[in-house]
Amino acid sequence: MVFKLVWENVRFRPVRTMLSILLIALPVTLILTLVGLSRGFVEGSEKRAEGVGADILFRPKGTTLLSSFNGAPLPEKFVDQLAKEPHVAASTGVVYQLVGGAFDSIAGIDQASFIHLSGPFVFLEGHGIEKPDDILLDQYYADQRHVRAGSRIGVLNKDWNVAGIVEGGKLAHLFVQIQVLQDLIGSTGKVSQIYLKLDDPRNIDIVKKQLSAKYEDYPIYSMKELEAYYSVDNIPLLKYFTEAVLGIGVLIGFLVVWMSMYMAVLQRTREIGILKSLGASKGFVMGIILAEAFALGLGGTITGVALSFGTRWLMDTLMPASLPQAIVPDWWPIAGLIAVGGALLGSLYPGMLAVRQDPIEALAYE
Amino acid sequence: MSSAPAEQGNAEPVNPPIIRVRGLRKVYQTGKVYVEALRGVDLDVPPGEFLAIVGPSGSGKSTLFHIIGGLTPPSAGEVTVAGRNVSAVGDSGRTELRRKYVSFVFQKFNLLPNLTARDNIRTALHIAGLPTDHFDSQFLNILNLLGISARLDHKPSELSGGEQQRVAIARALATKPAILLADEPTGNLDSRNSLAVLHILRDLNERLHQTILMITHNAEAAAFGHRIMHMSDGRIVESSVQ
Numbered sequence: 001m002v003f004k005l006v007w008e009n010v011r012f013r014p015v016r017t018m019l020s021i022l023l024i025a026l027p028v029t030l031i032l033t034l035v036g037l038s039r040g041f042v043e044g045s046e047k048r049a050e051g052v053g054a055d056i057l058f059r060p061k062g063t064t065l066l067s068s069f070n071g072a073p074l075p076e077k078f079v080d081q082l083a084k085e086p087h088v089a090a091s092t093g094v095v096y097q098l099v100g101g102a103f104d105s106i107a108g109i110d111q112a113s114f115i116h117l118s119g120p121f122v123f124l125e126g127h128g129i130e131k132p133d134d135i136l137l138d139q140y141y142a143d144q145r146h147v148r149a150g151s152r153i154g155v156l157n158k159d160w161n162v163a164g165i166v167e168g169g170k171l172a173h174l175f176v177q178i179q180v181l182q183d184l185i186g187s188t189g190k191v192s193q194i195y196l197k198l199d200d201p202r203n204i205d206i207v208k209k210q211l212s213a214k215y216e217d218y219p220i221y222s223m224k225e226l227e228a229y230y231s232v233d234n235i236p237l238l239k240y241f242t243e244a245v246l247g248i249g250v251l252i253g254f255l256v257v258w259m260s261m262y263m264a265v266l267q268r269t270r271e272i273g274i275l276k277s278l279g280a281s282k283g284f285v286m287g288i289i290l291a292e293a294f295a296l297g298l299g300g301t302i303t304g305v306a307l308s309f310g311t312r313w314l315m316d317t318l319m320p321a322s323l324p325q326a327i328v329p330d331w332w333p334i335a336g337l338i339a340v341g342g343a344l345l346g347s348l349y350p351g352m353l354a355v356r357q358d359p360i361e362a363l364a365y366e
Numbered sequence: 367m368s369s370a371p372a373e374q375g376n377a378e379p380v381n382p383p384i385i386r387v388r389g390l391r392k393v394y395q396t397g398k399v400y401v402e403a404l405r406g407v408d409l410d411v412p413p414g415e416f417l418a419i420v421g422p423s424g425s426g427k428s429t430l431f432h433i434i435g436g437l438t439p440p441s442a443g444e445v446t447v448a449g450r451n452v453s454a455v456g457d458s459g460r461t462e463l464r465r466k467y468v469s470f471v472f473q474k475f476n477l478l479p480n481l482t483a484r485d486n487i488r489t490a491l492h493i494a495g496l497p498t499d500h501f502d503s504q505f506l507n508i509l510n511l512l513g514i515s516a517r518l519d520h521k522p523s524e525l526s527g528g529e530q531q532r533v534a535i536a537r538a539l540a541t542k543p544a545i546l547l548a549d550e551p552t553g554n555l556d557s558r559n560s561l562a563v564l565h566i567l568r569d570l571n572e573r574l575h576q577t578i579l580m581i582t583h584n585a586e587a588a589a590f591g592h593r594i595m596h597m598s599d600g601r602i603v604e605s606s607v608q
Contacts, residue, residue: 012480279465
């Protein structure tokens with residue numbers, strides 16, 4: 001009977017029910033979208049790093065694994081020096097520079113050594129870098145900027161010729177000649193980091209040890225270490241961002257549910273009076289209100305999850321390179337707990353008002 | 367019809383009274399103003415009586431109902447309903463009184479608008495802790511008497527005013543309460559439906575010996591009661607046996 005009462009309550013006012021569910025779904029979608037963006041960014045970076053095909057990463061002094069993907073403080077001479085180390089089969093230096101905010105970076109590469117180490121690009125359109133103003137874009141960035149091979153594109157205040165569109169998943173979204181980027185950012189003769197490929201991956205530990213002894217203070221990582229390190233929790237900015245989003249989501253969710261349930265209880269003042277006149281206890285009335293809040297929280301969660309697929313479609317359509325959004329099923333229960341918990345907490349105060357309400361006043365409510 | 371002195375409206379009870387009121391007072395506070403709604407009411411109602419209470423607005427008849435029905439506590443005095451001292455119990459005690467011993471029929475019907483007639487009745491049964499999956503034969507007879515057996519699967523908005531009030535009566539009787547309190551039950555009905563509802567109440571009283579207290583403004587409606595009690599300014603001023 002309680003289920004019937006709750007079901008008929010939510011069914012009886014479909015517009016209010018839909019609005020409440022949508023309002024509860026908003027923070028759920030907000031949380032899932034922003035967590036999905038954080039994870040999509042990290043996963044995209046991991047995939048591109050993995051796509052290089054290197055075994056070891058050589059980083060400038062004083063940097064951490066996931067810091068300073070910007071600028072070029074490492075002398076380029078190290079590229080040749082490292083190439084001569086035992087078991088090193090190939091080495092290439094890369095210059096990174098952030099473009100268009102914090103989410104996209106352009107990579108300056110020495111095309112020959114990069115291809116030697118990483119293998120050839122898979123071209124969807126056009127050809128490789130031939131001239132100083134040539135730029136390669138991966139398919140995501142090309143889609144985002146709506147350009148094709150042969151188009152002109154402005155990046156870092158410079159006009160570039162889109163020489164080719166390549167399959168994504170390798171190093172970066174944008175590639176130019178290393179010297180051009182070095183000159184452009186005022187780091188001539190310097191690189192951001194150096195990738196090494198070994199003659200045999202089984203030698204990674206030996207080479208790492210040798211290099212660490214020889215190049216003291218230079219962070220040296222195996223790519224496996226790098227991949228293991230790619231997580232939101234290891235990137236303080238993203239970690240705090242996710243936590244802040246979570247906090248805001250909980251707060252918005254609570255306020256929204258509180259307002260929604262407050263209105264729902266107010267609208268049903270007379271009905272609560274009727275239930276009380278029939279002898280309904282405080283616990284019974286509170287139970288009905290909490291059950292309804294639970295139903296709305298559950299509905300809001302399901303709608304919020306569905307809407308997060310919508311936001312991913314939107315991101316994929318508008319900003320596939322800059323804002324890749326992952327679907328995060330492991331966060332569905334968390335978002336659900338926040339929504340349902342918020343709904344239950346948010347309905348406590350209006351519920352308490354309802355159970356305390358004088359039945360005579362409630363029955364007189366119009 | 368005989369008229370008794372107004373004193374405190376007591377008819378000599380044939381049986382021990384099912385409602386016993388002594389020195390009942392009720393004071394409401396509206397802002398800084400205190401309103402004395404009841405100024406010392408004494409009343410005995412024997413089981414099976416159909417008592418009509420009449421009086422102008424503000425005479426205290428609704429307040430008397432609300433106290434007897436456990437919707438509000440008295441300020442002073444003693445009220446015993448079906449052997450329970452209502453004036454001595456708290457909110458939960460009054461809730462139990464409404465759940466088990468007293469039922470209301472209101473002028474505005476007060477059906478739950480989102481539920482069918484059947485589910486309105488089942489809600490009352492559920493709250494009273496009674497089975498909700500079927501209606502017993504006695505209650506099916508009541509539904510037949512009320513003429514709503516075929517209208518049970520309709521929501522209030524699909525029922526006429528007269529039908530809604532008959533559903534409200536059915537809901538009130540479903541839990542077999544000791545006392546039925548009807549507050550202006552014909553106030554929102556046309557004369558034909560009013561008459562039908564009054565006949566139903568009298569039938570229920572005669573066939574089931576259901577104790578009924580009915581507030582009304584209408585002298586014709588009051589004439590359906592065994593006894594008519596007049597209230598004015600928070601006091602019983604006249605009581606006449608039919």
